Amino acid sequence: MKICVIGTGYVGLVTGACLAQMGHQVVCTDVDEEKISKLCHGLMPIYEPGLDEIVTKNRKRMNLEFSTNIEAGVKASELIFICVGTPSDENGAADLSSVKKVAKKIGRAINSYKIIVNKSTVPVGSIRLVSDLIRENASDFYNFDVVSNPEFLREGTAVSDFFKPDRIIIGSTNEKASAVMEELYRPLKAPVLITDPESSEMTKYASNAFLATKISFINEIARICEKIGADVKEVAKGMGYDKRIGPEFLEAGAGWGGSCLPKDSKALVKMAEEHNCNFSLLEGAVRINEEQQKYVTSKVEKLVGELRGKRIGIMGLSFKPNTDDVRDSPAIAIIEKIKAKGAKVKVYDPVAEENFKKILTDVEYCDDAYQVTEGSNALLFLTAWEEFKNLDFPKIKELIEFPAIIDARNCLDPGALKEMGFLYEGIGR
Ligand code: UDX
Numbered sequence: 001m002k003i004c005v006i007g008t009g010y011v012g013l014v015t016g017a018c019l020a021q022m023g024h025q026v027v028c029t030d031v032d033e034e035k036i037s038k039l040c041h042g043l044m045p046i047y048e049p050g051l052d053e054i055v056t057k058n059r060k061r062m063n064l065e066f067s068t069n070i071e072a073g074v075k076a077s078e079l080i081f082i083c084v085g086t087p088s089d090e091n092g093a094a095d096l097s098s099v100k101k102v103a104k105k106i107g108r109a110i111n112s113y114k115i116i117v118n119k120s121t122v123p124v125g126s127i128r129l130v131s132d133l134i135r136e137n138a139s140d141f142y143n144f145d146v147v148s149n150p151e152f153l154r155e156g157t158a159v160s161d162f163f164k165p166d167r168i169i170i171g172s173t174n175e176k177a178s179a180v181m182e183e184l185y186r187p188l189k190a191p192v193l194i195t196d197p198e199s200s201e202m203t204k205y206a207s208n209a210f211l212a213t214k215i216s217f218i219n220e221i222a223r224i225c226e227k228i229g230a231d232v233k234e235v236a237k238g239m240g241y242d243k244r245i246g247p248e249f250l251e252a253g254a255g256w257g258g259s260c261l262p263k264d265s266k267a268l269v270k271m272a273e274e275h276n277c278n279f280s281l282l283e284g285a286v287r288i289n290e291e292q293q294k295y296v297t298s299k300v301e302k303l304v305g306e307l308r309g310k311r312i313g314i315m316g317l318s319f320k321p322n323t324d325d326v327r328d329s330p331a332i333a334i335i336e337k338i339k340a341k342g343a344k345v346k347v348y349d350p351v352a353e354e355n356f357k358k359i360l361t362d363v364e365y366c367d368d369a370y371q372v373t374e375g376s377n378a379l380l381f382l383t384a385w386e387e388f389k390n391l392d393f394p395k396i397k398e399l400i401e402f403p404a405i406i407d408a409r410n411c412l413d414p415g416a417l418k419e420m421g422f423l424y425e426g427i428g429r
Contacts (some may be wrong), residue, residue, distance in 0.1 A: 025210025107137025171200020316383025
C-alpha cells in the first residue's frame with residue numbers, strides 16, 4: 001500500500017520504517033527540516049536498536065523516503081498515519097495543537113478516498129475532532145475514514161515490539177476501514193481487537209496508567225521491604241509467578257519516566273476530572289513516583305551525610321536503558337535535588353549526553369564511568385545500562401574518594417560490592 005506517515009519522531013519513524021520493511025511504499029514526513037535532511041543523508045535522529053538497519057535497507061530498496069512536503073505525501077497515499085506528539089499542557093491535559101494542524105493539512109491536501117490512522121495518544125473523542133477538521137478544510141467532498149490505532153511500542157525495543165506486538169487495537173466505526181487495517185497487520189499474526197474509537201483511545205491511556213501504577217505499587221512495597229528486612233527483588237519474583245500478576249513491570253527503582261507514562265497518567269487524571277470522575281488511585285501512583293525521586297536522594301544522604309560540598313557521580317541519564325531519550329527522566333529531578341542540597345554533580349551516559357545537555361548544563365559531563373568516579377564521594381546509578389553491570393569495580397574502588405554506591409535500579413550485585421568494601425544502598429533490599 002502507499003502510506004504517508006506524518007511526524008517522524010520515535011513512533012512515526014519506527015512505524016514508517018517497519019511498514020516499509022513489510023513491503024509497503026512509505027513516505028515519512030515532518031515539518032522539522034533538520035530531521036528530514038539528516039534522514040535523507042542516512043543519519044538517524046534518534047538512538048533505537050535495529051532502526052538504522054531497516055531504514056538503510058528500505059531506502060536502498062526505494063520503498064522508504066523522507067520529505068517535508070506533507071501535502072504531497074498525503075495526496076500520493078491511501079493510508080495516512082498521524083504520529084505527532086501530544087505533550088502535556090500547563091494543566092496536565094494533552095496538548096492537541098500538532099494533531100489539529102496535521103488534520104487541517106490533511107483536509108487541504110485530500111484528493112481521493114483515504115484512511116487516516118491516528119497513532120498519537122489523544123483524549124477520548126479526538127477522532128471526531130480530526131474528522132471534523134479534515135472535512136472543514138477539504139476543497140471538495142472527498143470520502144475518508146479516521147480510525148484510532150494506538151501504539152504500544154517501548155523505546156529501546158520498538159522495532160521488535162512492532163513486529164511482535166501483544167495486540168493490535170483498531171478503533172473504527174467503518175467496516176471497510178477496519179478490514180483494510182486488519183489486512184495491513186495480518187502478517188504480524190497478533191490478536192486484533194476491532195472496537196469503537198472511544199474504547200480504542202481509552203485502551204491506550206488505561207494501559208499506560210496501569211503500567212505506571214504497577215511500578216508505583218512495587219516502589220511502595222520496596223520502601224516497606226526495607227523497613228521489615230525483606231528483599232523486594234525476591235518479593236517481585238514470587239509475585240510474578242502468579243499469572244494474574246505477571247513478572248513484568250515489577251522492578252523497583254528510581255521511578256517511571258519517559259515520553260508516555262508521565263504525560264499519559266497526568267492526562268488521564270485530567271480527563272477523569274473533566275468528566276467529574278475521581279481517579280485517586282492514579283493520582284496516588286503519580287505522587288508516589290514523585291516521592292521516589294526524593295527517596296533516592298535521601299539514600300545518597302544516608303551514605304555520605306550532608307551533601308553540601310560533596311561530589312556525586314551519576315551513572316545513567318536516559319529514562320531507561322537502550323535509548324537516548326531523557327524526556328521526564330527521573331535523572332533530571334534527582335540531579336536537581338542533589339544540586340539544590342549543595343553537591344557538585346558529574347554525569348555519564350553511554351548515549352543520552354547530547355539530549356541531557358539541552359536540559360542541564362551546570363553539571364560536569366564525563367566520557368566514561370571511570371572519569372565520573374574520580375574524586376566522587378558516591379556513585380548513583382540511575383539507569384540500568386548493560387555496561388554498568390560489567391564495570392571494573394576494583395578499579396572504581398581505587399578511583400573513588402569515598403566508597404559509596406547507590407544502586408537506584410537494583411542492577412548491581414550487592415554482595416560482591418560489599419565484599420570489595422563498598423557501602424551499598426539499593427531500593428527495597
Ligand atoms: C511506555 C509503554 O510501555 C509503551 O507500551 C507505550 O507505547 C509508550 O510508553 P516506554 O516509555 O518506552 O513505553 O517505557 P517503559 O518500558 O514502559 O518504561 C517506562 C518507565 O518505567 C521507565 O522509566 C522505566 O525505567 C520504568 N520502569 C519500567 C520501572 O521503573 N520498573 C519496571 O519494572 C519497568
